[in-house]
Amino acid sequence: MRILKDILYRVEIKSVVGGTSLTVDTIAFDSRKVTKNSLFVAIKGVDADGHNYIENAVNSGAAVVVCEKMPEAINNEVTYVCVEDTNKALAIMASNFYDNPSSKLKLVGVTGTNGKTTIATLLYNLFSNLGYKVGLLSTVKIVVGKIVYETSHTTPDSLAINYYLSEMVETGCDYCFMEVSSHGIVQQRTYGLDFDGGVFTNLTHDHLDYHKTFAEYRDAKKMFFDQLSAKAFALVNIDDKNGNIMLQNTRAKKRSYALKNMADYKGQVLESQFSGMLLKVNQQEVWTQLIGAFNAYNLLTVYGVAVELGVTSDEALLQLSKLQSVTGRFQYIVSSKNVTAIVDYAHTPDALKNVLETINGIRSFNEKLITVVGCGGNRDKTKRPEMARIASEMSSKVVFTSDNPRFEDPYEILKEMEKGVELQNAMKTIVVEDRKQAIKLACQQAEPGDIILIAGKGHETYQEIKGVRSHFNDMEIVTEFLEQ
Numbered sequence: 472m473r474i475l476k477d478i479l480y481r482v483e484i485k486s487v488v489g490g491t492s493l494t495v496d497t498i499a500f501d502s503r504k505v506t507k508n509s510l511f512v513a514i515k516g517v518d519a520d521g522h523n524y525i526e527n528a529v530n531s532g533a534a535v536v537v538c539e540k541m542p543e544a545i546n547n548e549v550t551y552v553c554v555e556d557t558n559k560a561l562a563i564m565a566s567n568f569y570d571n572p573s574s575k576l577k578l579v580g581v582t583g584t585n586g587k588t589t590i591a592t593l594l595y596n597l598f599s600n601l602g603y604k605v606g607l608l609s610t611v612k613i614v615v616g617k618i619v620y621e622t623s624h625t626t627p628d629s630l631a632i633n634y635y636l637s638e639m640v641e642t643g644c645d646y647c648f649m650e651v652s653s654h655g656i657v658q659q660r661t662y663g664l665d666f667d668g669g670v671f672t673n674l675t676h677d678h679l680d681y682h683k684t685f686a687e688y689r690d691a692k693k694m695f696f697d698q699l700s701a702k703a704f705a706l707v708n709i710d711d712k713n714g715n716i717m718l719q720n721t722r723a724k725k726r727s728y729a730l731k732n733m734a735d736y737k738g739q740v741l742e743s744q745f746s747g748m749l750l751k752v753n754q755q756e757v758w759t760q761l762i763g764a765f766n767a768y769n770l771l772t773v774y775g776v777a778v779e780l781g782v783t784s785d786e787a788l789l790q791l792s793k794l795q796s797v798t799g800r801f802q803y804i805v806s807s808k809n810v811t812a813i814v815d816y817a818h819t820p821d822a823l824k825n826v827l828e829t830i831n832g833i834r835s836f837n838e839k840l841i842t843v844v845g846c847g848g849n850r851d852k853t854k855r856p857e858m859a860r861i862a863s864e865m866s867s868k869v870v871f872t873s874d875n876p877r878f879e880d881p882y883e884i885l886k887e888m889e890k891g892v893e894l895q896n897a898m899k900t901i902v903v904e905d906r907k908q909a910i911k912l913a914c915q916q917a918e919p920g921d922i923i924l925i926a927g928k929g930h931e932t933y934q935e936i937k938g939v940r941s942h943f944n945d946m947e948i949v950t951e952f953l954e955q
């Protein structure tokens with residue numbers, strides 16, 4: 472329960488109709504979740520406009536309505552607050568409602584196309600291993616200390632973020648590491664949060680269904696760095712051509728990491744095997760359990776963040792050597808017949824290329840690489856031919872299959888993928904729409920020494936078809952078939 476006046480602190484208000492001394496029990500931005508004494512925030516979304524649901528919200532008991540346009544019909548028992556941007560207002564009100572939790576712990580946000588979950592989770596593990604109580608907001612799960620919550624988004628809405636942060640503060644967490652998605656930035660889900668650091672991983676092709684152009688997608692990421700304060704650090708990958716762009720207008724302390732260019736945190740991969748890699752980090756060597764150049768970047772970032780947050784470099788390196796791969800990120804098993812199966816969340820062209828490059832850099836020429844891959848429905852369609860081209864160029868055999876077709880026809884998605892396959896690689900590919908059968912086929916075709924990559928779903932435990940999610944887990948299924 473909070474007084475409206477306090478909830479509105481720092482919100483840029485255009486006009487108010489009604490009093491602001493009343494108390495509010497909850498905040499809701501979905502009219503269907505409004506209860507008695509709620510504050511309802513009307514948001515213009517992709518499919519609907521919350522302004523059309525103001526009356527429903529009032530009928531359900533909303534005592535306050537925050538909107539961008541005053542409704543024509545005003546209810547005298549309700550307070551109406553008109554603001555410029557309801558997404559921003561919601562974020563500030565959520566912070567106020569939960570007592571500004573982001574200012575009470577060290578908060579670091581990770582943004583970029585790939586690597587966010589890996590980095591945030593490794594940071595969670597590293598700081599937990601150091602003995603701190605830590606929070607995590609990620610694609611895979613939300614963690615408050617040791618309590619794990621399920622999540623449906625990479626970056627939750629601002630109300631949920633502030634709720635979880637307040638839980639973290641309440642239970643004594645010292646740090647929180649969170650993923651910041653481009654959708655999250657554009658929809659102001661992280662607006663007004665008091666970040667101590669921001670990290671940029673890389674920027675490659677994804678989500679062009681939502682952002683329309685690559686420049687728009689890049690600018691969304693940049694906005695996160697533009698909003699950091701002077702006390703924060705901005706740690707960016709300057710091997711990525713967009714790294715410096717992220718730093719252009721930030722007030723934060725500028726820090727860089729790289730494998731190729733000069734940087735504050737400079738790394739080099741000295742040796743690579745399936746079991747791990749030898750990394751050189753700022754002149755010191757460390758054996759890590761993760762592999763692939765992309766993970767060298769991720770580990771370098773984790774090291775940089777730890778040092779920026781005050782961990783000594785020796786301690787940070789020691790901790791780096793203890794970190795293990797994250798669920799669904801290059802997770803592998805070796806069967807009794809010596810077939811290696813790797814489950815990886817590569818669902819963008821760049822991620823797929825990196826993972827295939829890593830495997831090809833390790834396998835010997837007589838070992839086959841069989842890739843099973845699909846592309847998500849109702850998501851960026853331009854990724855489809857690209858991912859199929861990469862898979863067919865860089866594997867010995869490819870099974871194209873479904874990956875959450877959602878509301879699309881799975882065969883239409885597969886047809887779009889096949890358009891990317893060059894004629895000389897067509898013989899290597901086969902379509903098996905049913906993902907379980909696709910994995911089975913890959914297992915049947917694998918001989919001792921061969922490697923199977925199952926890409927795209929990683930940690931996911933479902934296959935989503937026409938709005939229905941049925942249990943599906945790549946690792947479970949491949950383990951079953953490999954031993955048959």
Ligand SMILES: CC(=O)N[C@H]1[C@@H](OP(=O)(O)OP(=O)(O)OC[C@H]2O[C@@H](n3ccc(=O)[nH]c3=O)[C@H](O)[C@@H]2O)O[C@H](CO)[C@@H](O)[C@@H]1O[C@H](C)C(=O)N[C@@H](C)C(=O)N[C@H](CCC(=O)O)C(=O)O
Nearest residue numbers: 500501502514516517518519521524624625626628652654
């Ligand atoms: C495209 C997109 O990002 N949509 C997100 C957005 O919904 P929206 O505002 O567009 O919703 P809308 O349906 O148009 O409705 C507009 C408003 O009317 C309200 N409404 C609607 C109906 C009604 O009866 N009453 C009512 O009040 C809605 O609550 C909403 O406030 O805001 C919602 C609340 O934050 C999100 O749940 C929702 O995520 C949808 C489900 C989604 O699938 N998002 C994905 C694409 C996403 O966000 N992905 C990113 C990145 C993934 C990654 O790369 O890892 C993520 O961070 O997860």
Ligand SMILES: Nc1ncnc2c1ncn2[C@@H]1O[C@H](COP(=O)(O)OP(=O)(O)OP(=O)(O)O)[C@@H](O)[C@H]1O
Nearest residue numbers: 584585586587588589610625765800815816817822
């Ligand atoms: N630094 C990196 N650069 C390029 N590819 C990477 C990097 N780190 C991981 N990957 C690849 O991208 C996949 C997804 O990694 P991760 O889940 O860490 O990314 P993410 O940014 O959280 O993705 P999402 O946007 O879906 O949340 C991994 O399975 C791996 O194939």
Ligand SMILES: N[C@H](CCC[C@H](N)C(=O)O)C(=O)O
Nearest residue numbers: 818846847850874875927928
């Ligand atoms: N967070 C990403 C994940 C994609 C994972 C892939 N399995 C799919 O369903 O397309 C998205 O929503 O675009």
Ligand SMILES: [Mg+2]
Nearest residue numbers: 587588610625
């Ligand atoms: Mg993620």
